[in-house]
Amino acid sequence: MMNTPASHSLPVVAGIGLRAPHYAEVLERRPPLGWIEVHSENFFGGGAPLHTLLQVAQQYPVSLHGVGMGLASPDPLDPGHLRELRQLCDAVNPSSVSEHLCWNTAGGIAINDLLPFPYTRDALSHVAARVRQVQDVLGHQILIENLSYYVAFNNSEMREEEFLTELVARTGCGLLFDVNNIYVNTVNLGVDAKAFVHGIPAAAVGEYHLAGASMMGGCLVDTHSARVFDEVWALYEYTLQHIGKRPTLIEWDVDIPALAVLQGEAQKAQHRMDAP
Amino acid sequence: MNNWDETLAHFSAAIRTGAVLAPGALNCPHYAEERGIGVYRNNFRGNLHDTLASAYPVLRQLVGEDFFRLLAKRFIEQQASRSGNLHRYGGEMAEFLTHFENTQHLVYLPDMARLEWAYHRAYFADDVPSFDLPRLANIAPDAYAGLRWQLHPSCTLLTTAYPVAAIWQAHQEIEAADFNIDLLSGGDSLLVYRKDLSVDIVRIAPASLHWLAQLQQGTGMGDATETTSSAHPDFDVATTLQHWIAQGVLVNFLRPSP
Amino acid sequence: MSNTHNLLSAAIGSLLVMGLAGNVMAADMQTEKCFGVAKAGKNDCASNKSAHACAGQATMNGDPHDFVAVPKGTCDKLANGSTMPGGAMMKK
Structure with missing residues (x-):
């Protein structure tokens, strides 16, 4: 059960994050897009959001990308949140389901963000049990995404890639490698990006993310509000060489440009994938 | 840990x-x-x-x-x-x-916040299957009074002290807005719910609101009808029931527990 | 109770005979609707780009504008919009 991928997996081409400003255009024009990804929680419940997504899912492979599960939270997983994710998966039949290696809730209080934590052996057992719990409820594998973060914890006992590698071994989960996130961590915290690429198990990687960040007050903030940086393209090329081709997403969440701009960024990723 | x-x-x-x-x-x-x-x-x-x-x-x-x-x-x-x-x-x-x-x-801001939260809730509420009329045919008339009706999960019933529905509407297309609204002209009896994918804010008769509110609280149809009729002598249960089923507001019923 | 029993029997009886298509709107069922707009989902995984005045301690102290701020929006346009019912002015 653990190693079963989501019902069918994403095509190994470039896709885009689909956000509200482009719903109408995508449904009316049906432009060529390899696949689309949405944030799972925005489609919890029914009504217009779910109806829209179901129409989109008839045309394109869909990846559900969760932002609110809080896999590493000290509090128990929210059973309602899990149930809603299961309902959404049953309705949409996604090609991939992913979550972040982060936490959001302690003592009943949620911080609606992707928060880092110390990579300790205790944390690993905790997160592994919860990844198994999510995979059991969904009945298939999920991908776990590496995080961009702005401070690191001194009491970490291992690096993020070591944590992820062990998580894969313990749970059979896959990995979503966000190339931009590693670049952000390199700039802000001196993380060794190439060591990360070589440190994670290539066979477990099921998807890449690319996005653009913003330099704000001396800190590179992961705003998903710009074109992919040249340095990130270079790291993506390095990743293609050492890990291989994977479905690749252009993420853009703030100051969202015309669909054609997103398609252009996706095309750039596709060219790199197609390069000999 | x-x-x-x-x-x-x-x-x-x-x-x-x-x-x-x-x-x-x-x-x-x-x-x-x-x-x-x-x-x-x-x-x-x-x-x-x-x-x-x-x-x-x-x-x-x-x-x-x-x-x-x-x-x-x-x-x-x-x-x-x-x-x-x-x-x-x-x-x-x-x-x-x-x-x-x-x-x-x-003074009208809390009423407006109630209305906007009802709209927000309705927008993201779950879908439910539509009403199964043939199932009602299997119920013996003696059991009608004990039926407990379920409202669509998007429904909120609101009684406000100020005319917030008009104020709300005036803010949907701000250029053409009619702000000639007298705040002291009285409140609204409102039902907020989702119908055909969009959220509607509907002014309803106070008797309807009274009856639906009791059903929503789990009161059986017999008791709800009696208290509504004594508060609103013109209340017509046949029309009201049919209307709110047709509108997708009443979506299901539970038989009384034996 | 027997009157209610009869009312409910008649109500459901006609519903079963006529179905929902035959729904005749009584005068008090005629409703006035308001229409709103679509909402974009608020869950995402990007960091917030706008500055929200919270770089420092920024909780209860430190913002002198808090205590003199007054609403300046469309509330000024409503008739009787800035008075309490009965005309009492805002207490200072």
Whole structure:
């Protein structure tokens, strides 16, 4: 059960994050897009959001990308949140389901963000049990995404890639490698990006993310509000060489440009994938 | 595990309340630690602010964007988020506004917040299967009075003291808005629910509201009909039942437990 | 109770005979609707780009504008919009 991928997996081409400003255009024009990804929680419940997504899912492979599960939270997983994710998966039949290696809730209080934590052996057992719990409820594998973060914890006992590698071994989960996130961590915290690429198990990687960040007050903030940086393209090329081709997403969440701009960024990723 | 829990609890407090972390807890080589935590503080408040702005667009227009920022800041300080899904945040706004000093003179704001939260809830409420009329044919007439009806999960019934439906409508297309609304002209009896994918705000007869409110609380159809009829002698249960089933408001019924 | 029993029997009886298509709107069922707009989902995984005045301690202290701020939006346009019912002005 653990190693079963989501019902069918994403095509190994470039896709885009689909956000509200482009719903109408995508449904009316049906432009060529390899696949689309949405944030799972925005489609919890029914009504217009779910109806829209179901129409989109008839045309394109869909990846559900969760932002609110809080896999590493000290509090128990929210059973309602899990149930809603299961309902959404049953309705949409996604090609991939992913979550972040982060936490959001302690003592009943949620911080609606992707928060880092110390990579300790205790944390690993905790997160592994919860990844198994999510995979059991969904009945298939999920991908776990590496995080961009702005401070690191001194009491970490291992690096993020070591944590992820062990998580894969313990749970059979896959990995979503966000190339931009590693670049952000390199700039802000001196993380060794190439060591990360070589440190994670290539066979477990099921998807890449690319996005653009913003330099704000001396800190590179992961705003998903710009074109992919040249340095990130270079790291993506390095990743293609050492890990291989994977479905690749252009993420853009703030100051969202015309669909054609997103398609252009996706095309750039596709060219790199197609390069000999 | 305790040490780990404690680390995260302290980090949470640093983000939410500005608490200072123990020296040496964090590694932050290229800028001040406070700068790094500042990104999380900004995300924390910004995401909740943006969520409130999305849930309360008319309230925001009524008080203006700058004032709404202050109002949201105060609300966020008092009201923790309890869910990883931001769409669940902000339901206590009406209660908050009844106590918020700077808007005490805008007496209709709590009613507006109730209406906007009902709209927001309805927008994201679950879908349910439509009413199964043939199932009703299998019920013996003796059991009718004991039937407990279920409303669509998007439904909120509201009785307001001020004419907030008109104020709300005036803010949907602000250029063509009719602001000639007398605040002292009385309140509304409203049903907010989702029909055909869009959320409707509907003025309904007080008798209908009375009856539906009791059904929503789980009162059997017999008792609900009797109390509604004594408060509203013109109440017509046949028309009302048929209407709200046809409108997708009454979606199911439960037989009385034996 | 027998009157209610008869009313409910008649109500459901006609519903079963006529179905929902035959729904005749009584005068008090005629409803006036208001229409709103679509909402974009608020859950995402990007960091917030706008500055939200919370870089420092920024909780209860430190913002002198808090205590003199007044709403400046469309509330000014409503008739009787800035008075308490009965005309009492805002307490200072």
